[in-house]
Amino acid sequence: MLPTLLSQIVNGLVLGSLIGLIALGYTMVYGIIQLINFAHGEIFMIGAYGGLAMFTYLLPTFVQQQWYLALPLLLLAGAGVSVGVALIMERFAYRPLRNAPRLAPLITALGVSVALQEGVRVFYPGATAALPFPKVFVQGTWAIPVPGGTVPLRWTGLLIIVVSLVLAFALNSFVNNSRMGRAMRATSQDRDVARLMGIDPDRVIVLTFVLGATLAGVAGILYGADLGFINIDIGFQNGIFAFTAAVLGGIGSIKGAVAGGLSIGLIKALGGQYLPGGTAYDYVWIFVVLIAVLVFRPQGFFGETERVRA
């Protein structure tokens, strides 16, 4: 009984910190340009494929066999590919629509999402089916003893939790303490006044996309290493979860994204275990929570209470 509960909590925390990592990208972009970047989930997916491509086609065998050599390179490749795609996307899809009415960029984001997903499916060899992801971290589980049994925690899961929290803290201190972070906060409050103060909003927006894509790319690699396989659907699915997490935590808030991510992970794990319908309906519970939050507390846990959303 207790081990089941605890192991579901552990599962939830692993999934949740991954979702939180993706949610950071959503929350930052929304905070700056009020765009629901639907394609952010696909950036995550492309990061995973970028890492896989690096591993399969570029790394020599002896590097492939040593995870401590392969993992950093994979993380770099994943983040790099994600950032590259995000830059192209921002420059050619979103920037021309900067001053367009609200619906236009959202529909564009849908188009980008479909195009990226299909682009990978069509052009990545073998991507029509799930592809095995290399085991780039210590395999096996850590059996944590608890009263009445043990709770398994995969080492890769532990890696996800640690990396996610470290990156979230790093991002938080960057946004709060650095000069560029201050420019980001200023731009998100009032782009025109920020421009008057000598900030180049285009640079800030590009930086926002770069930061979000880096985190998404890292998340993609971690996801693949943990699950052992990837397919092209992971972007849309986890993207929606991450968006839910960002809203739940209060969009625009970094703490909120992490807290929201952890909550979503726990809802999915515990809902799949204890709520009627079991794992078949765990997605449904997340969407129910999403609707409830948007309707009753659209500012989320940490969001600003008075925000004009037209």
Added chain:
Amino acid sequence: MTTTLEKAPAPTPEPRGRLAPVAPYASALQIAGGALTLIGALLPWATFVLNEGPYPEKATLEFFTAPLAVTGFRLHLVLFGIAAIVLSLVTVPARGRMLQGLGWGVVAVTLANTLYLVAEGGGLGTITAADGAVAFGPIVALVGGALIVLGGSARRREDKPVWAWRSNRYVEWAILLVTYVLLLLLVAAVLTSGGQGTAANVYSGAVFLSFLGAVGGLLAALQASGLLTWIAAVSERHRLFSVVVLLFVALALPLTQAGTEYWMTVAANIGVYAATAIGLNIVVGLAGLLDLGYVAFLGIGAFVAANLSGAAAAQFDIEVPFPLVMVISAVVAGTFGAVVGSPTLRVRGDYLAIVTLAFGEIFVRSSQNNIGGFTGGSNAIPGIPPVSAFGNDFNDELIIGSVELPRGALYYVLIVLIVAAVMLVFGNLKNSRLGRAWIAIREDEDAARAMGIRTGPVKILAFMIGATIAGFAGAFFAHKTGTVSYESFKFLESVTLLAAVILGGMGTIPGAVLGASILFVLPEKLREFADYRLLLFGIALILIMRFRPQGLVPDSHRRAELAPDSGVPPTPGTAAKAAAS
């Protein structure tokens, strides 16, 4: 036809800077372009026979030996080339614009064929010189098309001429009748061009695209000449006549060359999505509420109809007559629409879009898990009997006197009537008090509320009516396809419907129908590009929002709202947003 043309009062502007040097040679360029197009059409188009068999229109002939017997895309090119030469010699108002249209038509036709030849033939050798044969047709025609466009652009810009010609009622009726019959023939030709894409008919996609390019060029030229605007004005003068005749013309499609079982099925499927798109147009186009889970209502309608159809897998063991089923499906879907719409009371803008997406996903997940046994889960609900009337199944062929209607024609007739009814509802709603309230909410919700519109109920009504229409179409869909599976109602379908509305033009009836037709005909035609379908679709969405956000048939209100450069002052909502961001 004698026409009186209103002279533009202002002097025509000079050609734009970069093209000014070529302006004196515009006519020469066009004649050269037209001649090259003609020559290109008659040259060989491929150096060898492709693996799949000879390319249509004898493209591998050494030289075309019988210039009077050209067919297919070669015929289009020949006609366009002659038209370009004639237009550059004869002074016609706005011929520069017309020539541009023709030129782009030539370019489109040539590119469609060339790209296909190059891709299938495996390299540029296909269209230049290989295996001791030469085939420069595509390149010559492409240069010709480019020259025509260049010459057309270099001419002095003239305003589109306004045709003010009027006649008595019967003459105008006759003109309209002829126009609509031509329209029917054109639609039938577009639908059937290239034939059914199968393993035996691999070139259907390329032929279809080429035909589409020719039609596009022709329409652009006609539009530039002011003819289409004039026809539109005439049909506006005789609105009732036009509506009635168009309905009959639409019903006459089974009598054209499109009257086979396959094309009837395709047309009926288009009809289902057209009706659904019009429903979505109420929510998105009129009320401005982005709905990303709209296809769920089509699904709800279909599943309700499936369960009431007496199919073996149905939850209820009764067979309700079809008209009643349609009503029940519509009512159930409408009820769900009100439920999904209720968050609009508190949620706005893109957050609302996410709420609707969440509802849509809940529907997909639940029906995938066979919730309550109503949806059959991954087994779907198969074996739904066809609609029958007077002891006659709707998917049988029908012989009335000497006229033989193909299988599926009755379904086609039924869906045309449904679409017509939905259009009628949409048109009346748009001009009603409710429709004006929706448009006001779309433009600025706070201002609308200040003007005394009760925004809450009005918004929920938009969702409800949109969902009702989708439920209506869903009932038809269930009986037409015979199998209802959750697979047909996934997120991507919602996006496709949304794209249909946007591509056609938000808030207009022809727009929704046109958009749905394009998005659901293309995959049917481009079977050999099936792998790239969604990729192209996503890119198309991006390009539309970038270059033509108002869609193919823009709504006048919407145009002002979506084109920030048009000089119209921004609506208060966008101004407030700009200040807030």
